[in-house]
Amino acid sequence: MLTLTSASSALTLFPECKTQRRRFSISAAADYKFPSFLPKQMEEIKDPFARKLATRIERLPVNVSFSEKSIMSSCVKPLIQSNQNPVVLLHSFDSSCLEWRYTFPLLEEAGLETWAIDILGWGFSNLERIKSCDVASKREHFYQLWKSYIKRPMTLVGPSLGAAVAVDFAVNHPEAVSILDNLEYDFFSIRLVE
16 A cells, blocks of 8 residues: 655655764865775765765675676665664666765764665676666666665665666565655655555
8 A cells, every 4th residue: 555645745754763863074185995996087076975975885796687696786885774764765867876975974864774776787886798777677686685785674765767766666576665755756755554
C-alpha cells in the first residue's frame, strides 16, 4: 500500500534523530587525498565541499549475474551507523555521488545514516567490459549493493535519473524501500507501509 504526500512535506518524513549533532566544517586550505581510482582532474576542482566528499568515495565489490567479476561500485558510505532506516541518495543524469556534496554533510550532521550511490553506468564505478547498462542491469546492481551492504529498508531519494531508478527499484523491490522521495518534481513523495 502506498501513501502519497506532498513533496513540500518530505522533510517531515525523516524520523526525528535522537543522536548528538556534530558540527561539519570545511577548510579551504585542507590538503585532500583523493582515492587513486578517481580521475586526475579531481585535483582541479575548487569547490571545497566536492573535494571533501571526494576523499570519502569508496569502491565496494558488487556481484551481479551479467558480469563474471564483481563490479567495483563507487559510493560514499555513512560515518554514522544507526538503528533507523538509512537515507540513500541517487544522483541525477550524467552525474555522480558528488552531486550530494552540500546535502550529504547536512544529513550526517542531523544524525542520519546516509549513503550516496553511483548509479551503474555513471560516476566512478569500474565497469571494465560491461557493454550496456540498461534498466534491468541498473536495478540488479542496485539491489545487490543494497542486499550486500545496506541490508534494511531505506529512504530512497533522487532527482531526474535518480528518481527514475528509485521508482523502478521501489516497484520491483518494495521490501528494500520504506520511503521514496522524488526531488525533481514537486508532485509526490511516497511512504511505503513499514
